[in-house]
Amino acid sequence: xxxxxxxxxxxxxxxxxxxxxxxxxxxxxxxxxxxxxxxxxxxxxxxxxxxxxxxxxxxxxxxxxxxxxxxxxxxxxxxxxxxxxxxxxxxxxxxxxxxxxxxxxxxxxxxxxxxxxxxxxxxxxxxxxxxxxxxxxxxxxxxxxxxxxxxxxxxxxxxxxxxxxxxxxxxxxxxxxxxxxxxxxxxxxxxxxxxxxxxxxxxxxxxxxxxxxxxxxxxxxxxxxxxxxxxxxxxxxxxxxxxxxxxxxxxxxxxxxxxxxxxxxxxxxxxxxxxxxxxxxxxxxxxxxxxxxxxxxxxxxxxxxxxxxxxxxxxxxxxxxxxxxxxxxxxxxxxxxxxxxxxxxxxxxxxxxxxxxxxxxxxxxxxxxxxxxxxxxxxxxxxxxxxxxxxxxxxxxxxxxxxxxxxxxxxxxxxxxxxxxxxxxxxxxxxxxxxxxxxxxxxxxxxxxxxxxxxxxxxxxxxxxxxxxxxxxxxxxxxxxxxxxxxxxxxxxxxxxxxxxxxxxxxxxxxxxxxxxxxxxxxxxxxxxxxxxxxxxxxxxxxxxxxxxxxx
Amino acid sequence: xxxxxxxxxxxxxxxxxxxxxxxxxxxxxxxxxxxxxxxxxxxxxxxxxxxxxxxxxxxxxxxxxxxxxxxxxxxxxxxxxxxxxxxxxxxxxxxxxxxxxxxxxxxxxxxxxxxxxxxxxxxxxxxxxxxxxxxxxxxxxxxxxxxxxxxxxxxxxxxxxxxxxxxxxxxxxxxxxxxxxxxxxxxxxxxxxxxxxxxxxxxxxxxxxxxxxxxxxxxxxxxxxxxxxxxxxxxxxxxxxxxxxxxxxxxxxxxxxxxxxxxxxxxxxxxxx
Numbered sequence: 001x002x003x004x005x006x007x008x009x010x011x012x013x014x015x016x017x018x019x020x021x022x023x024x025x026x027x028x029x030x031x032x033x034x035x036x037x038x039x040x041x042x043x044x045x046x047x048x049x050x051x052x053x054x055x056x057x058x059x060x061x062x063x064x065x066x067x068x069x070x071x072x073x074x075x076x077x078x079x080x081x082x083x084x085x086x087x088x089x090x091x092x093x094x095x096x097x098x099x100x101x102x103x104x105x106x107x108x109x110x111x112x113x114x115x116x117x118x119x120x121x122x123x124x125x126x127x128x129x130x131x132x133x134x135x136x137x138x139x140x141x142x143x144x145x146x147x148x149x150x151x152x153x154x155x156x157x158x159x160x161x162x163x164x165x166x167x168x169x170x171x172x173x174x175x176x177x178x179x180x181x182x183x184x185x186x187x188x189x190x191x192x193x194x195x196x197x198x199x200x201x202x203x204x205x206x207x208x209x210x211x212x213x214x215x216x217x218x219x220x221x222x223x224x225x226x227x228x229x230x231x232x233x234x235x236x237x238x239x240x241x242x243x244x245x246x247x248x249x250x251x252x253x254x255x256x257x258x259x260x261x262x263x264x265x266x267x268x269x270x271x272x273x274x275x276x277x278x279x280x281x282x283x284x285x286x287x288x289x290x291x292x293x294x295x296x297x298x299x300x301x302x303x304x305x306x307x308x309x310x311x312x313x314x315x316x317x318x319x320x321x322x323x324x325x326x327x328x329x330x331x332x333x334x335x336x337x338x339x340x341x342x343x344x345x346x347x348x349x350x351x352x353x354x355x356x357x358x359x360x361x362x363x364x365x366x367x368x369x370x371x372x373x374x375x376x377x378x379x380x381x382x383x384x385x386x387x388x389x390x391x392x393x394x395x396x397x398x399x400x401x402x403x404x405x406x407x408x409x410x411x412x413x414x415x416x417x418x419x420x421x422x423x424x425x426x427x428x429x430x431x432x433x434x435x436x437x438x439x440x441x442x443x444x445x446x447x448x449x450x451x452x453x454x455x456x457x458x459x460x461x462x463x464x465x466x467x468x469x470x471x472x473x474x475x476x477x478x479x480x481x482x483x484x485x486x487x488x489x490x491x492x493x494x495x496x497x498x499x500x501x502x503x504x505x506x507x508x509x510x511x512x513x514x515x516x517x518x519x520x521x522x523x524x525x526x527x528x529x530x531x532x533x534x535x536x537x538x539x540x541x542x543x544x545x546x547x548x549x550x551x552x
Numbered sequence: 553x554x555x556x557x558x559x560x561x562x563x564x565x566x567x568x569x570x571x572x573x574x575x576x577x578x579x580x581x582x583x584x585x586x587x588x589x590x591x592x593x594x595x596x597x598x599x600x601x602x603x604x605x606x607x608x609x610x611x612x613x614x615x616x617x618x619x620x621x622x623x624x625x626x627x628x629x630x631x632x633x634x635x636x637x638x639x640x641x642x643x644x645x646x647x648x649x650x651x652x653x654x655x656x657x658x659x660x661x662x663x664x665x666x667x668x669x670x671x672x673x674x675x676x677x678x679x680x681x682x683x684x685x686x687x688x689x690x691x692x693x694x695x696x697x698x699x700x701x702x703x704x705x706x707x708x709x710x711x712x713x714x715x716x717x718x719x720x721x722x723x724x725x726x727x728x729x730x731x732x733x734x735x736x737x738x739x740x741x742x743x744x745x746x747x748x749x750x751x752x753x754x755x756x757x758x759x760x761x762x763x764x765x766x767x768x769x770x771x772x773x774x775x776x777x778x779x780x781x782x783x784x785x786x787x788x789x790x791x792x793x794x795x796x797x798x799x800x801x802x803x804x805x806x807x808x809x810x811x812x813x814x815x816x817x818x819x820x821x822x823x824x825x
Contacts, residue, residue, distance in 0.1 A: 353725050354725075355721060355724060355725065373727050373729075374727040376727070377725060377726055377727035378727070381725065381726075382725050384718065384721075384722070386718070389717075389718035390718035390719060390721065390722040391718065391719060391722075392719035392737060392740075392741070394740055394741070395719075403722075403723065403726060404726035404727075407723065407726045407727055407728045407732055408726070408727060455722075459726065
């Protein structure tokens with residue numbers, strides 16, 4: 001068992017790892033994921049004291065404290081009981097020796113065996129990792145990237161180490177070589193304690209049992225691989241997952257806003273985090289237990305739920321329109337609410353907006369259900385299906401967008417006008433005097449909808465309910481409006497409740513989905529599951545009726 | 553649609569209505585400052601035919617008829633403006649306000665309007681004016697009391713529509729309170745309906761003021777076209793009816809017509825929304 005306690009590694013005065021604590025049990029694979037520069041490689045190398053000028057803390061391995069061993073003792077361990085697979089095989093392999101010789105060398109360094117025995121063992125290991133026998137005698141430059149990586153793997157495995165540290169073993173490989181290496185790893189990792197360092201989430205998902213997410217030299221989240229990938233709890237983990245192209249999700253990849261910065265006060269991720277509060281700057285959040293096996297380092301306890309609805313019911317004129325609606329929408333996520341006309345979608349929107357009182361059940365916005373009116377509407381906003389109907393014919397574009405600020409009496413007149421301008425720029429609208437003075441009937445459909453979005457966003461809400469906002473737009477304008485919302489979600493962490501009857505559109509933009517029929521939820525879950533494997537017959541019907549351009 | 557009312561009233565019936573109203577308003581305004589003679593003063597001989605000294609001659613007691621006509625215009629328009637403003641105020645407060653507040657307040661104001669609407673205004677006004685001290689101010693009060701339920705009812709219906717309209721719903725989702733909704737959205741959007749109701753009330757006020765004065769239910773010290781007609785009727789066997797009876801009759805008719813034309817003009821404006 002490998003036990004790392006508060007490991008700190010520094011190059012000169014610059015500390016790269018700020019106290020890492022991890023445990024890897026025998027027979028278990030732990031993946032360390034994160035962006036470049038997070039300190040992953042330093043961690044991998046640091047365990048065997050191959051990196052950094054100073055390392056403090058504790059690395060316990062088979063009852064030994066690796067950090068206090070002499071260089072002699074460490075050399076004995078390296079390559080024998082603890083082996084490392086480096087990235088970039090071409091750079092690590094010696095150009096003058098054949099693959100077989102290099103693998104055999106690892107054996108002879110540690111064991112007093114005959115050259116022949118070592119070569120036999122090397123050949124056997126090379127075959128085991130899938131390098132054809134006729135290529136064992138080749139020099140590295142004659143081998144392909146995949147083959148070089150196999151040689152590196154064989155070098156690490158030949159002495160049957162109990163601890164295997166792999167630094168990006170598959171990152172530079174083409175998909176087929178990668179798949180083969182992963183297959184080899186599947187059996188090679190059995191029985192050992194394995195540390196897999198990678199930015200390739202798919203590799204981690206394939207071979208790791210547990211995963212630890214690293215950011216700026218700290219672990220921000222850890223837990224069982226499948227759970228972390230299905231329901232990330234740290235905003236950074238979610239951002240990593242969203243940036244990763246995955247065959248099973250339909251939503252577009254999203255970039256993580258900002259850049260990793262060194263020397264950040266408090267939580268290192270807070271400058272890039274959309275749910276930061278004042279406290280995030282003040283101190284570094286400790287890694288705390290969230291639930292069995294799940295740890296997260298976040299001042300807000302992980303991604304916060306923006307909207308929690310429990311058993312909501314609404315009757316109109318004695319008829320039950322929606323019943324027993326329960327859902328949770330997280331900060332920065334899009335929930336698609338689909339269903340045909342009359343399924344209660346708009347009723348739900350209006351009830352959540354406080355336009356109609358609920359007849360049963362409760363809902364909480366940003367963790368509270370007793371907001372004062374004005375504070376409530378600073379958090380939740382609604383964009384209507386038909387924007388022109390929601391504009392007063394007496395008001396110009398400038399006045400329409402400014403209205404929420406007027407109601408909240410925010411800032412001076414000049415500040416309000418500046419804010420109107422900035423918000424209009426945010427939604428890709430011109431800010432010329434001519435445009436600000438236009439009246440609603442002088443706007444095109446797409447312009448009007450963007451004015452409506454600007455008006456809804458001007459109070460900087462955290463939750464936006466979009467009620468069929470693109471239903472009356474052509475596909476080109478719709479794409480523009482939807483891309484705009486996705487961009488705002490990236491930057492502001494906007495939670496979106498996207499009400500639509502367009503399954504194809506819902507699939508493109510949502511993280512999770514809810515299917516409503518006759519005022520009840522008939523199916524709910526991750527969009528990738530709901531739309532590709534619909535369970536309820538009604539959902540299946542909807543998916544089959546979804547628009548398609550190609551027949552058959 | 554963004555409507556510019558001024559522009560719309562520049563042509564068609566509304567235009568003619570405005571011209572007529574302007575004519576009578578000018579005469580009434582002039583009447584405040586200068587009349588050829590004091591309307592109730594004895595100016596010389598009775599039953600004089602029109603001349604340069606007396607444009608419309610004199611009546612049976614030698615009073616100048618043109619001066620009386622000017623003073624009458626003053627009364628007529630004063631009552632019309634007063635009654636329509638008071639009625640609009642009550643109607644907006646109780647009709648629109650009731651609809652906006654809802655609940656028992658709305659039910660109470662509705663019953664009040666129902667009661668107001670079933671009382672025939674002329675009869676009631678006659679009775680009320682007979683028991684109260686007849687004066688133009690009392691008359692404005694009585695007329696407003698009987699006019700507001702009509703105005704209130706229209707405003708209530710319109711407010712109910714507006715309350716559910718897009719802009720009002722949107723403003724509510726920004727956290728706007730009732731005061732803001734009334735001030736910024738409902739009242740401005742009620743303006744077209746309210747102005748039509750006011751024109752309608754003004755027209756009825758002119759007619760009723762003249763009618764009540766004709767029946768003798770008015771302050772005898774205040775000049776009125778109605779009383780001029782009533783007095784002139786006693787002397788129809790003489791030629792004086794041409795310059796005593798006809799002018800106030802035409803005056804009442806054209807002023808009522810002016811309001812009616814403006815009303816029609818405004819209606820056309822709305823129809824083209």
